[in-house]
Amino acid sequence: WNWYDRWAQKSADFWMRLRVVHHCTAPSGIRSLHRVRPWCGICRTTRESATSVPVCVGASRRSDNATAGNTCVRMVSTSVGCSRRLASVLLAALLCAHLADALPAKFDALQMRWQTGNVTSRGKVSVQQQSADQSLYGAEDLDKVAYGNPGRWLVKVRPSASSEATSNACRDIMNSICVEAETNEWDDADNGNFHGHCTWRDDNECLFTFEAVRPDIDIDKLLLAYEDSIEFVERDMKMIAEQECSYNFPQTNAPWHLDRIDANSLSNVLDGSFSVPESIMGENVHIYVLDTGLLDTHNEFSGRVGEGTNVLPGSYPWMTEDDNGHGTSVSSVAAGTTFGVCKCCIVHPIKCLDANGDGSYTDVIGGLSWVRQNAVGPSIVSMSLSGPTSEAINQVIHELYVDGILTIAAAGNENVDACETSPGSSQYAVTVGASTLGEGNVDLRSSFSNYGSCVDIYAPGSSIETAHYSGNFASSTRSGTSFSAPAVTGAAALYLASYPDSSAEVQKQKVLEASVSVPTIESGALMLSLNDLDVCPADAPSQDCEVSSWSSWSPSSCPDPGSVCGKPVQKRERVILTQTSCGGASCPDTSETRPCTGDYEPCPSDFPTQWFGTNDQRERPAPDLDIQGRTMRFEPAGSSSYNGCIDDHTGYSPLESFTAATRLDMGDDSYIEINLGDGTFPFLGSSRDVLYIGSNGYVTFDEGDFSY
Secondary structure: OHHHHHHHHHHHHHHHOOOOOOOOOOOOOOOOOOOOOOOOOOOOOOOOOOOOEEEEEEOOOOOOOOOOOOEEEEEOOOOOOOOOHHHHHHHHHHHHHHHHHHHEEEEEOOOOEEEEOOOOOOOOOOOOOOOOOHHHHHHHHHHHEHHHOOEEEEEEEOOOOOOOHHHHHHHHHHHHHHHHHHHOOOOOOOOOOOOOEEEEOOOOOEEEEEOOOOOOHHHHHHHHHHHHHHEEEEEOOOOOOOOOOOOOEEEOOOOHHHHHHHOOEEOEHHHHHHOOOOOOOOOEEEEEEEEEOOOOOOOOHOOOEOOOOOOOOOOOOOOOOOOOOEEEEEEEHHOOOOOOOOOOOEEEEOOOOOOOOOHHHHHHHHHHHHHHHHHOEEEEEEEOOOOEOOOOHHHHHHHHOOOOOOEEEEEEOOOOHHHHEEEEOOOOEEEEEEEEOOOHOEEOOOOOOOEEOOOOOOEEOEEEEEEEOOOOOOOOOOHHHHHHHHHHHHHHHHHHHHHHOHHHHHHHHHHHEEEEEEEOOOOEEEEEEEOOOOOOOOOOOEEOOOEEEOOEEOOOOOOOOOEOOOOEEEEEEEEEEEOOEEOOOOOOOEEEEEEEOOEEEEEOOOOOOOOOOOOHHHHOOOHHHHHHHOEEEEEEEOOOOOEEEOOOOOOOOOOOEEEOOOOOOOOOOOOOEOOOOOOEEEEEEEEOEEEEEEOOOOOEEOOOOOOO
């Protein structure tokens, strides 16, 4: 006996770990957390004083204390918390072994382990131990669980052995659980109430899906409350189709928009087929389409639809069905089997436009933010939507760019300068205009397409064959920059498939390099050309850009401050020896400029303030006036004149008093037209809406000769 006493004392911690559920006695008012079964251990009570603990077997659920009909064995703990009676020790062990076999199991694929016996893994559940917020789960976890909801659990009910009809017995238990989950009084106190709702159920299989409000807390409380009636619970995980995507190129009888972008030359733009470099499939690339949703059952996307969301007000996140058709058509041009560029890319519908095709800044930003938080693998964002210029939208696009996710944006269909729109005005997006074929298969700008310096590249956008949301095999013909942009999205995805670790900066560079100059669209216009996409065979080594060493600074030294005026600078250059290819590192800057330090005097001119709009040579800037690194400031000089003053300033971007600055790089004898739109510029008593900035430094209000 003494030996057993000593063994029991030394094994106190071991016995405490054999707890099954909670102690059968409880303070008045405490409910389901305190079950009638005991802790399976003889050290359950405090060590300050000897206390007897009843072990209650067979008590009914919801009993706060041992009730009639229960068989109770009284164990006695001493001041050291351990029984001195061998019979009590053996009885506790037997009870533990018996009860653990009948307990429900909890399987969580996020943890990849079975949890039996103490189903909560923590003993008594405490609300304070875990937040109900799903922020406890990282993006990687949310991508694994069904519908991005870690609170979804499959519950297997154990039918009553005495019931004749199994399905009826399961149905009654499931009804009880589902009603209680939605009607339990909410209380943050540790009262054992669980909360959630039931979604799918199968009475014959005794299975149902329970969506817990608090992903782990409420399922643990459910298990404690219905321990006798549940066989196991399992977190509901996402399932995907295990199939390989493949496509046999060339595609024959290809739609004209695909046929055009793989043309070998401008003289032979259509040959009836479509191919991509190295027959790239793009199966590892994810395209997030911000639009009206997606008909995910359409044959164009079979087995290639990933998780998306709905960010519209009052909508459930999983409601990504296309109720307009625009999103389905756009997605098919990017990644459709028949109509798309990237045949095996995975499409993720981000529903931010409603059934009318309308949304808001808030909705679009919400969609972009969701992508930033949840994007998986190599990712591209496609935005076939447009609105007034938005600093907030452009900022989020920049944040995605920094994160390595490139955005492809439609230029818009208003036949105006794309710089007046968002996302088309974002310098971190690839903005796409729409083209069509004219007589003789000459590329022309579609009449509706926006244009201008913010358009980076053009792609076919008139009479485009696309999928249609009216049926799984339906198609339609659409026009708009909405359908030129996803073609470029597909091209960017092909590059990303080959070089998944490339930065957004490199992706944008390579997409723009995959082009040919088409002056018939507009001056400086580029047309997407997949044949020029810089991808190589899988076994080809990458080629980093190689540059020469820097030249010496020129001039070799800065002049003395008293010998020259203005802001002298030194320059140096290097040349590119080998261009980057096959996913190699991009080329660095090939020129550098550094200002000379010293107290240099401003260059003199006939007038301290330069006047514009005059032919008087004396009023023009001095020939040696150096405005490098300075700011041009316009201000009224009176009722009939306007001044242009040159202020000292060092640096281009950003100016201290502005959030951003634009540097104008022009060739000789050239100029830039600045259209102020609805705004006007007061000058000599009249209002002007156009400015011309010449490469020779002049600013005028009339287009003229800037060669002098």
